[in-house]
Amino acid sequence: MSGPDLTTALGELTLANPVMVAAGCAGTGRELEPFLDLSGLGAMVTRSVTLDPRAGGPPPRAVETPSGLLSDPGLQGNGLQGFLATELPWLAQRQVRTVVSIAGRNLGEWAELARRVGLSPGVAGVEVNLAWPPGSAACRDSYQAGKVLGAVRRDMPRGVPVLAKIAPDVHHVVDVARAVVKAGADVVVVGHGLPGLALDRETLRPALGSGSGALSGPSVHAVALNCLWEVHEALPEVHLVGGGGVRSGFDALAMLAAGARAVQVGTTVLRDPGAPGRIVSELRQELDRRNIASVAESIGHAHRPEGEPR
Amino acid sequence: MTPAARGPVQVQGEVLSNKRAGAYQHLTLVAPGVAERFRPGSLVAVAVGGDLSDRMLRRSFPIYRARATGTYRSTVEVVFPVTEPGDSWLGGLGPGAAVDVVGPLGRPYALPKEPVSCTLAGHAHASAPLFSLAERLRERGCAVHMVLGAVDERGLFGALEAKRAAKTVVVATEDGSVGMRGPVGQVLPGLLARTGSDVVYAAGPAAMLHDVAAAAERHGAWSQTALDAGNVCATGACQSCVVPVVGEDGVSRMVRACAEGPVFRGDRVRWADLGTVPEDTWGASRPEEER
Numbered sequence: 001m002s003g004p005d006l007t008t009a010l011g012e013l014t015l016a017n018p019v020m021v022a023a024g025c026a027g028t029g030r031e032l033e034p035f036l037d038l039s040g041l042g043a044m045v046t047r048s049v050t051l052d053p054r055a056g057g058p059p060p061r062a063v064e065t066p067s068g069l070l071s072d073p074g075l076q077g078n079g080l081q082g083f084l085a086t087e088l089p090w091l092a093q094r095q096v097r098t099v100v101s102i103a104g105r106n107l108g109e110w111a112e113l114a115r116r117v118g119l120s121p122g123v124a125g126v127e128v129n130l131a132w133p134p135g136s137a138a139c140r141d142s143y144q145a146g147k148v149l150g151a152v153r154r155d156m157p158r159g160v161p162v163l164a165k166i167a168p169d170v171h172h173v174v175d176v177a178r179a180v181v182k183a184g185a186d187v188v189v190v191g192h193g194l195p196g197l198a199l200d201r202e203t204l205r206p207a208l209g210s211g212s213g214a215l216s217g218p219s220v221h222a223v224a225l226n227c228l229w230e231v232h233e234a235l236p237e238v239h240l241v242g243g244g245g246v247r248s249g250f251d252a253l254a255m256l257a258a259g260a261r262a263v264q265v266g267t268t269v270l271r272d273p274g275a276p277g278r279i280v281s282e283l284r285q286e287l288d289r290r291n292i293a294s295v296a297e298s299i300g301h302a303h304r305p306e307g308e309p310r
Numbered sequence: 311m312t313p314a315a316r317g318p319v320q321v322q323g324e325v326l327s328n329k330r331a332g333a334y335q336h337l338t339l340v341a342p343g344v345a346e347r348f349r350p351g352s353l354v355a356v357a358v359g360g361d362l363s364d365r366m367l368r369r370s371f372p373i374y375r376a377r378a379t380g381t382y383r384s385t386v387e388v389v390f391p392v393t394e395p396g397d398s399w400l401g402g403l404g405p406g407a408a409v410d411v412v413g414p415l416g417r418p419y420a421l422p423k424e425p426v427s428c429t430l431a432g433h434a435h436a437s438a439p440l441f442s443l444a445e446r447l448r449e450r451g452c453a454v455h456m457v458l459g460a461v462d463e464r465g466l467f468g469a470l471e472a473k474r475a476a477k478t479v480v481v482a483t484e485d486g487s488v489g490m491r492g493p494v495g496q497v498l499p500g501l502l503a504r505t506g507s508d509v510v511y512a513a514g515p516a517a518m519l520h521d522v523a524a525a526a527e528r529h530g531a532w533s534q535t536a537l538d539a540g541n542v543c544a545t546g547a548c549q550s551c552v553v554p555v556v557g558e559d560g561v562s563r564m565v566r567a568c569a570e571g572p573v574f575r576g577d578r579v580r581w582a583d584l585g586t587v588p589e590d591t592w593g594a595s596r597p598e599e600e601r
Binding site: 024025026027030031032033034035047052053054055056057058059060061062064066067068069071073076077078079209217218267268269270271272273274 | 317318319320357364365366367368410412539540542543545546547548549550551552553563564569585586587591592593594595
């Protein structure tokens with residue numbers, strides 16, 4: 001089919017299109033399979049894999065807020081061994097471009113996760129969840145984030161791209177992005193939720209079982225877009241992925257134009273499990289309508305003065 | 311049926327009718343593909359507020375009735391109280407309005423292989439899925455008995471329909487305004503003693519299900535309880551609506567009420583521990599391990 005070229009280069013990876021599903025929003029993949037051609041995604045990011053099995057946090061783990069979702073699921077999962085034995089092979093069998101999100105509690109765990117995930121077949125890349133453990137400053141503190149990335153990079157086999165997922169923190173996002181790149185990240189994902197709180201209408205106490213949580217969805221889109229913009233402005237050579245409230249092809253294009261090379265769809269998938277496929281086709285139309293020949297051409301478009309060639 | 315025809319579908323549905331049923335809203339949707347895959351106990355999840363909605367989550371409901379071959383092809387019906395703006399939006403839709411529908415979702419009621427005696431216990435609007443279930447049970451030659459409860463007369467759902475659906479019908483209200491006085495869990499033991507049921511099917515709030523499961527166990531019956539644990543995505547992807555359930559191996563795990571449920575064996579759910587992650591759950595962290 002003719003039309004815009006949707007391929008995009010991310011570190012050493014080439015994705016068929018720039019639409020990824022964000023960590024934790026595609027479950028194990030099985031949950032979305034009835035609604036979505038997983039192998040047609042740019043990539044799927046797995047829920048964060050921890051070294052040991054985890055029961056997750058106390059419910060309620062998510063509540064609706066205006067144009068958003070406040071959540072703290074607490075990384076429930078089968079642990080690394082369970083993931084490698086059952087979840088990863090299922091994705092590999094279906095030829096899903098799989099980026100494995102990892103979450104360690106200390107540098108030893110980060111290193112072990114990096115080594116064992118990196119050596120597994122069917123891993124297109126590894127995303128470092130710097131928002132873990134809760135309360136750790138790694139996603140918004142450049143020193144901590146750099147230390148984690150250093151540990152992961154050192155133990156990651158060559159050729160496996162490392163994506164560092166940082167928070168769209170207005171004060172520190174550029175510093176943290178710089179630090180993770182210096183420590184060896186190939187790609188920076190600006191995409192965690194923002195700290196948030198919701199109170200229960202009856203009890204007037206925190207609505208989430210764990211207290212506060214991460215705010216995601218369309219309510220954070222403009223914040224995430226601005227962070228992406230600032231990081232691209234400061235570090236134009238760094239490969240970026242944008243996440244935060246993407247629910248349409250235009251939202252995806254906006255992230256590309258602000259400097260991202262790919263986008264992650266998260267909360268939207270929980271409302272609309274078929275959304276990633278729809279967003280890919282909407283993005284194609286958005287590019288077409290503007291006579292933009294490729295995703296590559298749209299990247300950073302918003303930074304270029306009007307009239308300047310792409 | 312091919313394997314592909316078993317999983318859930320996401321379809322653009324349409325409101326066929328939307329009317330009041332006592333204290334509740336009774337919504338019928340044309341949703342091709344959902345009824346064909348429906349089994350009693352499964353859920354349907356609808357997006358609320360339209361394309362410009364600021365409501366990020368679907369509302370999920372147990373299916374009241376599903377018809378795969380009606381005049382309007384494939385329809386599903388749900389019954390719900392209007393308690394928040396999302397419900398109110400749904401309740402206000404007129405015939406022909408478009409609704410994005412996902413379903414059927416979740417694990418349905420398990421049906422007995424033998425024509426045994428069954429008692430179905432429901433509270434308020436949550437009783438809705440029991441009527442489809444009763445139909446399937448009768449088709450299998452099961453004797454069906456029903457107990458329907460609510461806080462008061464106005465809160466009852468399906469008391470008239472129950473007379474057609476079941477051999478014995480007991481109505482109970484907590485204020486005694488109609489039928490027996492007391493919650494379902496309190497009148498159930500008497501009914502079980504009379505009917506000698508082998509299986510109890512239940513739908514309602516957690517406290518009621520807890521009582522029903524306990525009554526069934528004392529009577530020596532199996533229980534199948536449909537639990538609403540506040541589904542978030544309803545497909546299982548987000549792992550939010552978790553409840554502690556004891557597995558065949560005796561190990562407790564946090565499982566999703568939308569995917570491994572909503573129907574659980576009543577004797578497997580750790581009712582007293584709902585809303586928590588018990589310390590002995592598989593993968594539960596001891597506080598000192600964190601940070």
